[in-house]
Amino acid sequence: MVLHAVPPTVPRLLADRSLSEPDREALVVDGVGALTFGAWQRRAVGLAGRLRERGVAPGDRVGLRFGAADWLDYAVASVAVQRLGAAAVPVPDDAPPAELAHVLGDCGATGLVHAGDPPGWTGGWTHAAGDGAESPDGPDLSTSDGLAQILYTSGTTARPKGVAASHANVTYGAGARHRPFRHSRHLLHAFAIGTNAAQVMLMNALLAHPAVVTLPRFTPLRFARAIARWSAGTVFVVPAMAMELLACVDRGDDHDLSSVRLLGSAAAPLPGPVAARLAAAFPNATIVNYYTSTEAAPAQTAMAYDPERPGSVGRPIAGGGLRVVDDGRPCAPGEIGAVWMRSPAPARTYFGDTATSATAFQDGWVRMGDVGYVDADGFLYLVERDSEVVKTGAHRVSTLQIEAAIHEHPAVADAAVVGLPHEVLGVELAAVIVLGGDASLTPPELRAFLADRLAPHEIPSRVHTVDRLPRNRGGKVDKSSLRRTLP
Known part of the structure; x- marks a missing residue:
């Protein structure tokens, strides 16, 4: 090199x-x-x-x-x-x-x-x-x-x-002596052009050891077949793709996934139950959840799936920094605040928007737009998007934590939780679920399942079943669009 x-x-x-x-x-x-x-x-x-x-x-x-x-x-x-x-x-x-x-x-x-x-x-x-x-x-x-x-x-x-x-x-990190992903001859992904994840794959094509393979159109069946055909050692997905791949496995579709040594998930937090299922479906792979944003890259955290910390997105890697603050004050371990990351490279900015840039980019630090906390060992846990913080009654709740609990139910293939206006509480919680295959699940059954996993104020009062959740090109659930579709 x-x-x-x-x-x-x-x-x-x-x-x-x-x-x-x-x-x-x-x-x-x-x-x-x-x-x-x-x-x-x-x-x-x-x-x-x-x-x-x-x-x-x-x-x-x-x-x-x-x-x-x-x-x-x-x-x-x-x-x-x-x-x-x-x-x-x-x-x-x-x-x-x-x-x-x-x-x-x-x-x-x-x-x-x-x-x-x-x-x-x-x-x-x-x-x-x-x-x-x-x-x-x-x-x-x-x-x-x-x-x-x-x-x-x-x-x-x-x-x-x-x-x-x-x-x-x-090009940050391009001077490294060893090319990344040397365990692979082929790296497979299906990120949409224009996303930060896709740009990372473009740089991997220039810098990494394996050839970078993508698909003209993603379907879980095509993706599983491509893993087998290319004997892909490294695979990158967004959580929505991971859930669809798991649905293929659950249907009994026969594909050789044994070549995969690293399965990385990006663009949105990977629910712990989904990571656990991926670890079982890809027995030879390390499942890694990567957390960053278009604004913060190349700063990121990474977390190899750990049953002891299923909800964490990890600690900073590659020279980046992490802090959680509340009104400018550093938060103690376990205390919820705004998540900021420090880029190890020259910082990004909003093109032509100095006013917004001044609030999001400060002295090399980038506001992630999420609220969360770090534990005593420095592992980051996300609670919610800044703009999506839900306060129901006197309680501030984490929709990400509720979604993770819902994902533990074997009938659930995908899930999202949003806050909807309520005359008394101000906001009530609504769960929107996608069921796998021919599974059935009634709202009372889901609430009974969650009663052993969540506090009473965290259990959604409304449950809706849909065929598919609306997602943007980066794979994140579009909760604004989702709210508009609910009765």
């Missing part, structure tokens, strides 16, 4: 790897195609030349609109834009016209590289699937302190905000 005296940029990492391992596969879209480091570099240089001819210059922002089947083209376009000193702004291919217009207008995008015609926007360029067409070459204009990407938050509690990250932030 090439060691850099200063933080490298994404294009320079690709150039280094294409020189040392040009024929090694970097990215694979299952059933679609693959991209070697050498081909990735050639195509990125070629597309950069074409974009430069269209006027893309250092400091510009360029939208990238690709779907899951277009991961290879997306990887090429992202590096091509960054090679010109511009920032890549991924936009989901299924974004409605209003969201697309908001993202491109908010960041002042000078153009859009896309796989098809974008609805509601007319200033873009179509990026043909990479044929390596000749185009005038040019220098790599990326700099370590230059803007590398802008990722738009999921917008579950407010309008999406653009989180800007420099190359030094995105």
Whole structure:
């Protein structure tokens, strides 16, 4: 591995790897195609030349609109834009016209590289699937302190905000002497383009030992088959995907999952009961729950599943910091407060929004938007999102803890708890559950089950059964949308 005296940029990492391992596969879209480091570099240089001819210059922002089947083209376009000193702004291919217009207008995008015609926007360029067409070459204009990407938050509690990250932030840790995940020849994931988790996978394709494999469309059956077909040693999912995979196992679908040595869950807290079931379904794997945010990355906590601490998301890793505060005062162990993390890399910020940035980013610390507590050993436990704190009667409750208890019931495949207006209590708790297979579960039966696990004020007074919970592209339950659907 090439060691850099200063933080490298994404294009320079690709150039280094294409020189040392040009024929090694970097990215694979299952059933679609693959991209070697050498081909990735050639195509990125070629597309950069074409974009430069269209006027893309250092400091510009360029939208990238690709779907899951277009991961290879997306990887090429992202590096091509960054090679010109511009920032890549991924936009989901299924974004409605209003969201697309908001993202491109908010960041002042000078153009859009896309796989098809974008609805509601007319200033873009179509990026043909990479044929390596000749185009005038040019220098790599990326700099370590230059803007590398802008990722738009999921917008579950407010309008999406653009989180800007420099190359030094995105490539943090690239100088390590050993490539990550050396136990694997293939790393499998199905994260949506535009999410922070997907960007981490893109960096894994550049930096890690295994080739990074993804799917043109996630279904639990396809994902299980891909694990077996690629003998994936490392697998990354969001909790919703994990629950669907477990449903496959429960149905008796026969897939060889023995190759998996590490199963990582990201984007949302992994309920302890789900982690326990994953440990049984993947007997050779360590189940790890990762906690971060688009704003805080690369700061994160990690927690290998521990039956003694099933609800914890772990302790900081890779040089990051953690604190829980209440009105600026550090909280004692077990005391609930706002969760902050310190990034070991140059901090991110909200693009073009200095006022909001000042409240969320302070001296290298980032407010996570969650409330929680740490125990005496420094392990972090999340209670709730800041914006979703539920106080019913005189009690402040943790919907995450209630959801974990509901997940212990064998009939429950998925669950969410929200607060709804109540004339007397102010807020009453409502549980929304998805049942597995042909299972049945009545509200009185669920409440009786929870009576041995929760305090009386934590037991939901309302129980609704649905076919599927609404989730955003990052895999988190959209509780605002869920509330609107409840009677």
